[in-house]
Amino acid sequence: MIKNNTLIININNDNYNKIIKKTRRYIKLCDKKNLKFKYETDLNNEELKDIEKAINIKDKKERIEFIYDKICLDLDKKINTNYCEFENDICIKYRYKNSNHKNGCCECKGRGKCKYLIGSTCTMKTCMACKLFTCKTLRKKGIKHNINDYIIGKYFFTRKQKDILRYSFWTPKEIVIDRLLKNEYVKP
Ligand code: SF4
Ligand code: SF4
Numbered sequence: 001m002i003k004n005n006t007l008i009i010n011i012n013n014d015n016y017n018k019i020i021k022k023t024r025r026y027i028k029l030c031d032k033k034n035l036k037f038k039y040e041t042d043l044n045n046e047e048l049k050d051i052e053k054a055i056n057i058k059d060k061k062e063r064i065e066f067i068y069d070k071i072c073l074d075l076d077k078k079i080n081t082n083y084c085e086f087e088n089d090i091c092i093k094y095r096y097k098n099s100n101h102k103n104g105c106c107e108c109k110g111r112g113k114c115k116y117l118i119g120s121t122c123t124m125k126t127c128m129a130c131k132l133f134t135c136k137t138l139r140k141k142g143i144k145h146n147i148n149d150y151i152i153g154k155y156f157f158t159r160k161q162k163d164i165l166r167y168s169f170w171t172p173k174e175i176v177i178d179r180l181l182k183n184e185y186v187k188p
Contacts, residue, residue, distance in 0.1 A: 006036040011043065023051060023155035030055050047151045054152055064180050067152045068128060068165075068173060075131035075145060083134075083143050089120045093137040105135060114170050126173035128165050158183065 001008045007030055011019045030037045037055035039048050050070055057063040084104055085092035091104035103120055107113040116124035132145045147153035147162050157165065160183045168176045 002035065005034075006038050008038050008040050010040045011048065012041060013043070016043075020151060023151065027055055027156065031058075034058070050152050051155075054156060061177065061181060063156070064177055065173075067156050068177065068180075071147070071150050071153055072126065072128055072131060072173075074150070075128070078145070079131060083138065093135050096137060105133065106130075116170065124170075124172055127169065127171055128173075128176065129167055129169045129171065132166060133169070 007026060009019060009022075009026065026037060029035065037052055039052055041048065050067075054063055054067055057066055085095070086104070087095070089102040090100060093104065094101040101107070103113065103117060106117045106122065114122075116122055116127075122130070132147070134144050138144070147157065147165055153162070153165075157180070161180050164176065164179045164183060168179065
């Protein structure tokens with residue numbers, strides 16, 4: 001239903017999956033007709049609030065930044081649980097190998113040490129690809145991340161943009177956002 005220049009979509013537990021799958025359609029429609037977007041719902045659901053907010057940000061750069069920051073915030077929370085099991089700067093992968101290699105995958109043989117790693121700490125902190133990455137050791141333990149795990153990641157980015165996010169390692173947010181904008185998905 002469109003009312004007062006706003007696309008209003010009813011969502012509840014029964015139709016949740018069906019409605020969520022239409023997210024891309026709502027983005028396109030709201031962008032094309034310059035509509036606001038609102039869910040009519042009793043659900044107190046953070047993901048719905050994020051979709052609403054993202055669609056209502058009409059500036060493309062601001063929208064992408066909002067989504068990028070949201071996903072990174074969640075990934076940071078997970079990373080802060082120390083699932084890499086760092087002890088004295090040696091992660092689980094290298095402990096399994098009885099190696100004393102420090103700094104996990106922020107430092108490796110061919111590539112050397114990442115320039116942003118200073119004193120065993122990442123000084124950049126904004127690279128989504130680094131946050132999304134988990135090595136084979138972690139994946140075997142079931143620890144893995146995917147942009148599609150996030151509804152705002154799944155429906156607001158194209159396949160190409162998802163690849164940019166996945167593979168832009170050691171790259172500050174500003175540069176990644178620029179790359180995303182040049183391959184933008186949400187075309188009015
Ligand atoms: S992702 Fe794997 S290699 Fe990289 S720090 Fe974590 S456990 Fe170590
Ligand atoms: S940018 Fe990535 S590779 Fe470099 S220190 Fe930070 S997390 Fe490690």
